[in-house]
Amino acid sequence: MSCIFCRIVAGEVPAEIVLRDSEVVAFLDVQPLADGHVLVVPRAHVAQLEDLEPRAADALFRTVVRLARPVREALGAAGTTIGVNNGEATGQTIAHVHVHIVPRWPGDGAGSIHTIFPRHIKRKLPEVGAAIRDRMT
Ligand code: 5GP
Ligand code: ZN
Numbered sequence: 001m002s003c004i005f006c007r008i009v010a011g012e013v014p015a016e017i018v019l020r021d022s023e024v025v026a027f028l029d030v031q032p033l034a035d036g037h038v039l040v041v042p043r044a045h046v047a048q049l050e051d052l053e054p055r056a057a058d059a060l061f062r063t064v065v066r067l068a069r070p071v072r073e074a075l076g077a078a079g080t081t082i083g084v085n086n087g088e089a090t091g092q093t094i095a096h097v098h099v100h101i102v103p104r105w106p107g108d109g110a111g112s113i114h115t116i117f118p119r120h121i122k123r124k125l126p127e128v129g130a131a132i133r134d135r136m137t
Pocket of ligand 1 (some may be wrong): 015016028029030091094
């Protein structure tokens with residue numbers, strides 16, 4: 001098994017686990033962006049969010065919701081930035097779905113999700129909306 005997150009899920013590699021159940025494991029990021037930086041992963045090895053089984057997807061998001069308050073309160077944070085690098089092109093370095101929960105404080109020097117995008121917008125909203133709706137099954 002070469003995937004590091006699969007190995008953490010299996011207990012083969014140590015991690016600071018904060019939650020473990022039948023579908024999901026949550027543990028502290030080994031190189032935290034802030035104190036309390038948590039990663040939530042499905043037990044099943046799936047590279048991208050859209051490939052998750054509905055049951056695993058439900059469990060993953062439920063767990064993120066369940067952890068958001070304890071993570072924030074444990075660190076005395078004002079909020080949390082919650083996000084997924086979904087695909088190698090986005091900066092995803094581990095090809096096993098993981099949701100980042102990062103505590104935030106006023107004036108912590110980090111930006112919002114909006115700050116990572118240079119806004120190179122070329123297409124009109126109705127055209128984009130129609131294209132997405134056409135792809136929905
Ligand atoms: P990505 O860039 O793929 O969204 O984030 C991967 C995250 O996994 C990084 O923040 C990195 O610090 C974390 N990480 C990588 N290897 C390990 C590990 O062996 N243990 C833990 N706890 N976190 C890891
Ligand atoms: Zn894996």
